[in-house]
Amino acid sequence: xxxIENLHARVAGKEILKGLSLExxxxxxxxxxxxxGAGKSTLGNVLAGRSGYEVTQGTxxxxxxxxxxMEPEARAAAGVFLAFQYPVEIPGVNNTYxxxxxxxxxxxxxxxxxxxxxxxxxxVRERVKEMGMTPDLLNRAVxxxxxxxxxxxxxVFQMAVLEPRLGILDETDSGLDIDALKQVAEGVNRLRxxxxxxxxxxxxxxxxxxxxxxxxxxxxxxxxxxSGDAKLARELEAHGYAWVxxxxxxxxxx
Amino acid sequence: xSTPATPFxxxxxxxxxxxxxxxxxxxLDETRRDALQAFxxxxxxxxxxxxxxxxxxRALQQRAYAPRDEDAASRSVPDDLLRxxxxxxxxxxxxxGAFRADLxxxxxxxxxxxxxxLSEALRHQSEPLRFLLAARADDDEDGLxxxxxxxxxxxxxxxxxxGVHAYQPFRVVHVGMSAGSAVxxxxxxxxxxxxxxxxxxxxxxxxxxxxxxxxxLVRGVTLRANAQLGWTVxxxxxxxxxLLRRTDCVxxxxxxxDFHALEVGGKLARHELRVDLAGARARFASxxxxxxxxxxxxxxxxxxxxRGRDTLSDSLWRGVAGDRARxxxxxxxxxxxxxxxxxxxxxxxxxxxxxxxxxxxxxALEIYADEVKANHGATVGQLDEGVLFYxxxxxxxxxxxxRMLVRAFCAVTxxxxxxxxxxxxxxxxxxEQLPEAQA
Numbered sequence: 001x002x003x004i005e006n007l008h009a010r011v012a013g014k015e016i017l018k019g020l021s022l023e024x025x026x027x028x029x030x031x032x033x034x035x036x037g038a039g040k041s042t043l044g045n046v047l048a049g050r051s052g053y054e055v056t057q058g059t060x061x062x063x064x065x066x067x068x069x070m071e072p073e074a075r076a077a078a079g080v081f082l083a084f085q086y087p088v089e090i091p092g093v094n095n096t097y098x099x100x101x102x103x104x105x106x107x108x109x110x111x112x113x114x115x116x117x118x119x120x121x122x123x124v125r126e127r128v129k130e131m132g133m134t135p136d137l138l139n140r141a142v143x144x145x146x147x148x149x150x151x152x153x154x155x156v157f158q159m160a161v162l163e164p165r166l167g168i169l170d171e172t173d174s175g176l177d178i179d180a181l182k183q184v185a186e187g188v189n190r191l192r193x194x195x196x197x198x199x200x201x202x203x204x205x206x207x208x209x210x211x212x213x214x215x216x217x218x219x220x221x222x223x224x225x226x227s228g229d230a231k232l233a234r235e236l237e238a239h240g241y242a243w244v245x246x247x248x249x250x251x252x253x254x
Numbered sequence: 255x256s257t258p259a260t261p262f263x264x265x266x267x268x269x270x271x272x273x274x275x276x277x278x279x280x281x282l283d284e285t286r287r288d289a290l291q292a293f294x295x296x297x298x299x300x301x302x303x304x305x306x307x308x309x310x311x312r313a314l315q316q317r318a319y320a321p322r323d324e325d326a327a328s329r330s331v332p333d334d335l336l337r338x339x340x341x342x343x344x345x346x347x348x349x350x351g352a353f354r355a356d357l358x359x360x361x362x363x364x365x366x367x368x369x370x371x372l373s374e375a376l377r378h379q380s381e382p383l384r385f386l387l388a389a390r391a392d393d394d395e396d397g398l399x400x401x402x403x404x405x406x407x408x409x410x411x412x413x414x415x416x417g418v419h420a421y422q423p424f425r426v427v428h429v430g431m432s433a434g435s436a437v438x439x440x441x442x443x444x445x446x447x448x449x450x451x452x453x454x455x456x457x458x459x460x461x462x463x464x465x466x467x468x469x470x471l472v473r474g475v476t477l478r479a480n481a482q483l484g485w486t487v488x489x490x491x492x493x494x495x496x497l498l499r500r501t502d503c504v505x506x507x508x509x510x511x512d513f514h515a516l517e518v519g520g521k522l523a524r525h526e527l528r529v530d531l532a533g534a535r536a537r538f539a540s541x542x543x544x545x546x547x548x549x550x551x552x553x554x555x556x557x558x559x560x561r562g563r564d565t566l567s568d569s570l571w572r573g574v575a576g577d578r579a580r581x582x583x584x585x586x587x588x589x590x591x592x593x594x595x596x597x598x599x600x601x602x603x604x605x606x607x608x609x610x611x612x613x614x615x616x617x618a619l620e621i622y623a624d625e626v627k628a629n630h631g632a633t634v635g636q637l638d639e640g641v642l643f644y645x646x647x648x649x650x651x652x653x654x655x656x657r658m659l660v661r662a663f664c665a666v667t668x669x670x671x672x673x674x675x676x677x678x679x680x681x682x683x684x685x686e687q688l689p690e691a692q693a
Contacts, residue, residue: 049646049647050643051639051643072643073647077649081647081648084647087644088638088641090662092662093662098645098648098658099648102645102649162649
């Protein structure tokens with residue numbers, strides 16, 4: 001589904017990703033862990049198509065298509081969803097209006113029929129209920145005045161409505177208390193399916209107690225230095241990132 | 255000192271001798287002569303006038319305007335132009351500056367509300383107008399106000415009796431239609447709400463695509479104690495039109511003026527809104543937005559004077575300019591000595607959608623009283639790239655995302671429009687007018 005090969009990317013002239021390779025098949029959950037500055041968020045932003053992230057080398061294909069050539073909105077229509085580390089507030093844009101515009105733009109992009117307001121309302125109400133969100137969320141402006149936890153839950157809620165094929169969670173756990181963390185994780189787990197993959201980018205292992213990944217990758221200095229299963233996350237938690245660096249001096253500091 | 259006789263001035267002089275309604279009334283003839291002379295002496299406002307600093311009328315000087323559209327009384331107007339669904343109350347329609355009884359709906363006005371075209375009043379009952387119209391030119395008047403005094407051929411006189419609440423909004427539609435040549439018209443409105451009266455007015459400007467007329471409107475508004483006026487400007491004049499307006503409002507004790515404006519039309523549109531909070535506890539709230547494209551120029555001047563004690567003013571304006579458009583916002587709050595307990599605020603945010611667009615904003619406070627609260631602020635910025643990316647990452651195409659954000663940016667100025675159909679009309683107009691932003 002997603003195939004990243006030897007990806008190099010620069011931000012503001014500084015090389016952040018230095019040859020990252022990763023393949024995610026349908027239904028798989030990959031956790032990307034790593035210390036601050038390793039390039040975790042850069043990876044998410046490059047995949048979603050944020051401007052200012054310059055890919056200098058390597059390829060990314062999504063269902064065989066060159067993802068890097070696509071506009072952000074086309075990537076979304078193709079099924080890529082980035083849950084932001086810092087979701088933005090959009091005063092004056094109503095949540096329901098925003099989500100319907102997004103869903104219908106994606107459906108249009110895929111050549112599907114758009115949902116009318118009744119169909120859409122039925123859908124979002126179901127999702128609100130499933131996510132345990134308060135329905136008044138739908139009448140508020142996007143993320144305006146939301147707490148940190150509400151914003152993160154809203155990201156997962158949007159993902160539930162838009163039903164992407166690849167969900168990228170960029171430090172969705174940061175700033176969450178344990179209850180909010182559980183809610184977010186439950187939301188993600190509900191979306192797990194044999195057709196849908198996830199990249200769970202996180203600094204801490206804690207989230208992975210609730211979203212149990214199939215694979216764990218350690219990102220350090222712009223590339224993946226260690227891959228394993230869920231056990232790797234717990235080892236990292238016990239030993240710290242220095243442990244990985246010490247184990248892979250040649251690769252990490254080549 | 256005399257203004258050189260530019261084509262503009264010459265055409266105005268010609269208009270003065272072309273036979274205006276009420277001519278032959280000695281007091282009116284004298285007022286008009288006096289005002290025309292003052293105009294010739296003073297000329298059009300120039301950049302050294304603080305209120306005209308960013309709106310140049312140089313191009314106007316070189317233009318000559320016909321004094322009237324000879325066919326204004328019969329010119330046909332597409333129904334669509336006059337439509338404002340859901341606001342089907344009384345309306346007065348002016349086409350190229352001429353009052354059109356056939357297009358207006360003034361038949362069954364509510365008791366206590368009187369409404370008369372100025373031209374008709376001058377013909378039949380001129381004497382009561384003498385006090386209102388026969389003022390001598392004062393130093394504060396700019397050339398356009400003087401021109402209006404010299405040449406106003408029509409307008410509206412609206413009175414709401416004490417304690418009368420108008421149950422329907424009253425709409426004034428100014429229509430500009432292409433004529434053989436560009437026409438200048440000068441209208442004078444006088445609006446008075448008696449004690450405890452209330453009225454909602456919709457000022458609606460429309461036009462066909464290419465009419466390049468000049469409209470020079472001067473309005474005097476008096477709100478007696480406890481009166482409440484809601485005033486909404488919906489301006490979508492022709493893209494070649496020049497629309498210059500000045501409105502002077504006086505609010506007595508406990509009177510309220512609730513003002514909204516959406517300006518999207520015209521080549522050059524300016525509104526100088528002066529609000530005199532003369533009475534204690536008088537309140538003024540304004541919410542306005544302009545959305546400009548091409549080479550449009552729009553100037554919103556909001557000049558508030560707190561004279562009464564415990565008076566309140568609260569203004570929130572938004573400006574959006576794309577392409578090579580130019581916007582001007584000037585919010586001034588003047589608190590006179592003795593106006594203790596006044597509370598005034600003026601906030602203005604602006605959005606530039608292209609590198610060649612420009613918006614000049616000046617919030618200004620002048621305070622000569624104690625125990626006063628006054629706040630102001632202004633910003634000029636661009637659409638937030640981070641927010642645009644967020645919308646796009648959800649599948650919303652860039653152009654749709656831009657429109658969505660511009661609409662949201664202006665929404666705060668329309669939210670408070672009480673009439674739902676009017677609010678929806680404004681929202682639709684805004685959506686329709688949003689300029690395509692340049693990348």
